[in-house]
Amino acid sequence: MRTANDLELVHLTKRYGETVAVRDVSHIFAPGSYVCLLGPSGCGKSSTLRMIAGHESVSDGAILLSGRDISKLPPAKRGTAMMFQNYALFPHLSVKDNVAFSLRMKGMEKPARHARAMEMLELVDMVALADRLPAQLSGGQQQRVALARALIANPEVLLLDEPLSALDPFLRIRMRAELKRIQRELGITFIHVTHGQDEALALADEVVVMNNAIIEQAGPARTVFNAPRTEFVARFMGGHNVITLDGARHAVRQDAVRISDSGLPATVQAIEYQGDRVSVSTVTEGGEALVALMSDAAFYANEIPPGAQVRLSWDEGRLHRLQA
DSSP states (O other): OOOTTOEEEEEEEEEETTEEEEEEEEEEEOTTOEEEEEOOTTSSHHHHHHHHHTSSOOSEEEEEETTEEOTTSOGGGTTEEEEOTTOOOOTTSOHHHHHHHHHHHTTOOHHHHHHHHHHHHHHTTOGGGTTSOGGGSOHHHHHHHHHHHHHTTOOSEEEEESTTTTSOHHHHHHHHHHHHHHHHHHTOEEEEEESOHHHHHHHOSEEEEEETTEEEEEEEHHHHHHSOSSHHHHHHHOSEEEEEETTEEEEEEGGGOEEESSSEEEEEEEEEEOSSEEEEEEEETTSOEEEEEEEHHHHHHSOOOTTOEEEEEOOGGGEEEOOO
């Protein structure tokens, strides 16, 4: 359903010579939503983002924002802004002047642009460091400056190219909470490219899973995780086993698999302690790999060594048939 200020991809294609990076992709991004483009390297997600931004040309198709085709416009005229993976801050400019740079290029007077920059720095909690140079900032602080700089032009859509990849795991979790807070506060569409399913599940109102230049599945994060449409999505999202039953491929979540007195015969291959739970990797008599996730307490109450013969079961309602 199209609305007044949504972003729509219409049969979007990107070719690099004989290679098709994005193939005939059509999708509508709901306004004011946080969307994650998720997929492995080379799946087409970054090419899609860069075409929306205007940093890659469109081979075929159109990009509509609020009903107008922006696919031939320069980046500054599109109503979008992009936050790059490497942050791309000017090393000789202060934090405040980095944020205000695009307003300076538009000819805005210094007092006005600095006032606007300080508003953006307040949004990202960086006012106290406004006069520092980028080299005097941590990675997380540089990211906040890059975010403020991207937001200062009041874009309808903010595009984020793997913005958390350079951060350590602890800071990454903190910063994704900050990104979600800022997106909700501003009420604009964020489109965030990532190859991390944990990141996508934590952030996204909608997850768009790409593979081999197409969209394999799109929908609410919980739906995509719990009801993967294809074997690729089930495996890429993680947390699922894929198994053939009655001649068809099915997915069953690892935490739904139980080691019990009856069920599918299997041999334990490996045990992995994961803190609050234990991963028990098995191979069935038919040669298929299945993982059962057990609580820490349940596993250590009755430890199972590698090589043990076990039986696996699950509730029938937890089995999800995949598309061929």
